[in-house]
Amino acid sequence: MHTPGTGTSFKPEEAYAAAAERFFELMKTFGMTAGMTTDWKALAAPLAAQFERWLQMSQGAVPWSGAAAGGTPGSLFGLGMPGAAAFGPLPVGPAAVQGAEMPRTFELLGRLGQLQGELAKHWSEIAATAAQRFIAKLGTAPTAPASPQQALKLYELWVSCAEEAYAHTVHRQDFARLQAELANTWAALIAEQRQQAETLVRSFGLPTRTEVDALYTQLKELRRQLAELGREPPASQVSATDMGSRDAEQERQHAAGKRSAAGMRSAVKRGAAGKRSAAPKRSTAGKRSARTRAGRPRR
Amino acid sequence: MTAAAAASGAALADLTLQIGETLTRLQAAREVSVGCSPKERVWSYGKTTLYRYLPLTVKRNSLPLLICFALVNRPYVLDLQPDRSLVRRLLEAGLDIYLIDWGDPEDADRHTDLEDYIEEHLGGSVRYVRTQCGGGPVNLLGVCQGGVLSLCYTALHQDAVANLVTLTTPVDFHTPENLLSKWVREMDTALIERCGNVPGELLNGLFLSLMPLRLAQQKYVRLLTSRPDRRAIEDFVRMEKWIFDSPPQNAAALAQFVRWFYQENRLVRDTLSIAGRRARLGEIRQPLLNLYALEDHIVPASASLALGEYIGSRDYTGCGIATGHIGMYVSRASGAQVPDRIASWLAERS
Numbered sequence: 001m002h003t004p005g006t007g008t009s010f011k012p013e014e015a016y017a018a019a020a021e022r023f024f025e026l027m028k029t030f031g032m033t034a035g036m037t038t039d040w041k042a043l044a045a046p047l048a049a050q051f052e053r054w055l056q057m058s059q060g061a062v063p064w065s066g067a068a069a070g071g072t073p074g075s076l077f078g079l080g081m082p083g084a085a086a087f088g089p090l091p092v093g094p095a096a097v098q099g100a101e102m103p104r105t106f107e108l109l110g111r112l113g114q115l116q117g118e119l120a121k122h123w124s125e126i127a128a129t130a131a132q133r134f135i136a137k138l139g140t141a142p143t144a145p146a147s148p149q150q151a152l153k154l155y156e157l158w159v160s161c162a163e164e165a166y167a168h169t170v171h172r173q174d175f176a177r178l179q180a181e182l183a184n185t186w187a188a189l190i191a192e193q194r195q196q197a198e199t200l201v202r203s204f205g206l207p208t209r210t211e212v213d214a215l216y217t218q219l220k221e222l223r224r225q226l227a228e229l230g231r232e233p234p235a236s237q238v239s240a241t242d243m244g245s246r247d248a249e250q251e252r253q254h255a256a257g258k259r260s261a262a263g264m265r266s267a268v269k270r271g272a273a274g275k276r277s278a279a280p281k282r283s284t285a286g287k288r289s290a291r292t293r294a295g296r297p298r299r
Numbered sequence: 300m301t302a303a304a305a306a307s308g309a310a311l312a313d314l315t316l317q318i319g320e321t322l323t324r325l326q327a328a329r330e331v332s333v334g335c336s337p338k339e340r341v342w343s344y345g346k347t348t349l350y351r352y353l354p355l356t357v358k359r360n361s362l363p364l365l366i367c368f369a370l371v372n373r374p375y376v377l378d379l380q381p382d383r384s385l386v387r388r389l390l391e392a393g394l395d396i397y398l399i400d401w402g403d404p405e406d407a408d409r410h411t412d413l414e415d416y417i418e419e420h421l422g423g424s425v426r427y428v429r430t431q432c433g434g435g436p437v438n439l440l441g442v443c444q445g446g447v448l449s450l451c452y453t454a455l456h457q458d459a460v461a462n463l464v465t466l467t468t469p470v471d472f473h474t475p476e477n478l479l480s481k482w483v484r485e486m487d488t489a490l491i492e493r494c495g496n497v498p499g500e501l502l503n504g505l506f507l508s509l510m511p512l513r514l515a516q517q518k519y520v521r522l523l524t525s526r527p528d529r530r531a532i533e534d535f536v537r538m539e540k541w542i543f544d545s546p547p548q549n550a551a552a553l554a555q556f557v558r559w560f561y562q563e564n565r566l567v568r569d570t571l572s573i574a575g576r577r578a579r580l581g582e583i584r585q586p587l588l589n590l591y592a593l594e595d596h597i598v599p600a601s602a603s604l605a606l607g608e609y610i611g612s613r614d615y616t617g618c619g620i621a622t623g624h625i626g627m628y629v630s631r632a633s634g635a636q637v638p639d640r641i642a643s644w645l646a647e648r649s
Contacts, residue, residue, distance in 0.1 A: 151310075173481075
């Protein structure tokens with residue numbers, strides 16, 4: 001048996017303790033500790049507030065969500081990735097403060113904050129809906145749970161209502177767009193900051209990310225060529241039968257066509273210029289209807 | 300104090316004690332081992348390692364089975380512990396099993412793209428296994444994202460694969476239930492690629508946020524009230540370990556995967572090209588067994604089911620199992636069905 005390395009978030013006892021704490025908090029809200037008949041309708045507001053708080057906190061691993069804004073500026077949750085608070089001028093060097101890119105950075109930071117505000121509105125809406133659903137499903141006012149089993153039953157109902165409310169919102173197109181825009185803005189900020197870092201690094205005569213990328217690209221192409229050469233049998237051993245393999249033939253054609261030195265040089269050039277090719281355009285062939293394939297006999 | 304309040308207080312006190320015990324057990328189980336069947340490293344390329352599992356019984360299927368797992372998780376979930384191991388059940392059925400482990404990409408691997416993974420890493424593994432088994436085709440089992448890679452590879456290399464099995468594999472990425480697809484549909488993949496490799500924790504965060512209360516809370520609360528013994532705790536911790544043990548993702552490959560499949564849905568739109576060649580589902584003529592989970596929140600059943608509509612094979616079997624995405628690999632329900640189905644389906648075609 002072996003024990004592979006684990007991710008940094010593997011902390012079951014911490015997660016368990018935190019869940020227990022929240023469970024107790026919830027039970028307290030349900031009146032379990034007081035052992036009294038609860039005014040369930042009055043629970044909606046505190047329940048929603050608790051859930052909203054939890055939703056904001058629980059999004060911590062998704063760096064663009066803004067969950068860190070309240071408590072963990074700089075590095076997000078040990079991911080080694082900058083949070084919104086960390087974006088800004090680089091702290092040292094001649095290009096750090098006066099860079100022409102700074103207005104763009106501030107613009108993106110403003111946009112990120114705005115989007116995180118919109119996300120917070122969604123959490124609020126989800127939490128309120130979840131609480132309302134829960135109260136409605138409880139029906140006639142029950143007494144507070146007296147045993148852990150009763151508490152768990154109530155908890156399961158709460159989870160079910162909360163997940164329904166969550167799913168209702170997060171499947172919507174406006175929410176999906178917001179998620180994408182948050183991710184894009186966050187990525188643009190990182191890219192912007194890296195560009196500033198490159199300016200700084202270049203001013204010290206050090207190799208830049210773009211240059212290193214170009215070398216990686218070149219190395220990758222060389223490795224590919226080497227691997228293909230290694231697979232190719234010596235010319236004397238290639239018989240008509242061997243060549244009959246469509247697979248091998250296609251691989252050779254591909255190798256000859258794609259891996260030309262010219263192609264490699266242009267790849268390196270592209271890398272050095274720090275450009276990325278645009279995504280291929282969708283083909284009209286993609287419009288093939290599923291119906292054309294339906295009804296085919298199967299065994 | 301009322302009698303009800305006293306009862307509640309006693310119950311809570313008992314629960315608090317129970318929580319303390321469970322916490323101690325969780326701490327003790329932290330170093331629990333995962334992966335149970337002996338295997339040997341037989342080939343490697345870049346960060347990818349190909350393993351061959353040592354046989355547990357007499358070989359009863361002449362063709363080797365190569366397992367291609369997803370890039371986003373570790374493959375040891377298929378061999379988590381002796382009583383939860385798809386690999387072990389298949390070994391017991393007399394199959395000769397190889398497994399691809401993609402390893403841990405580093406920053407230097409950020410340009411490794413899907414073509415590399417399909418042609419060199421998966422392709423290299425297939426070529427190695429073929430040379431070890433007389434040059435004939437192999438049986439290929441693709442799991443989740445690994446199923447997509449396997450479909451692409453099979454479409455491009457018809458004579459290298461005899462039979463194809465896909466497990467929780469998305470094919471149509473635009474079905475209405477696919478929340479992940481909706482969220483990433485308008486992401487700027489070129490921009491995200493420029494940011495470099497994506498940490499595994501970020502993807503985990505995304506997966507957990509698909510159903511946050513159920514995935515990040517409810518399972519712990521259930522543990523609160525179930526009085527788990529040491530073994531149950533160890534089983535729980537093994538799963539946790541796997542869930543949070545996600546490798547970083549190469550920037551280029553991840554960006555392509557999102558763009559080609561989640562955004563452009565190229566498999567079903569028949570617009571996918573890899574290494575300069577069209578990779579068409581309609582070209583796949585091999586017998587194909589498609590196993591999908593009916594309660595899958597990551598790869599909805601509808602996303603997998605679509606394979607039956609687009610595949611070129613006339614020998615297609617689709618089968619839904621009443622479990623979730625991860626349950627498909629480790630649940631008792633799937634453990635009782637999935638290995639037997641795969642082994643018997645392959646045996647009928649050998």
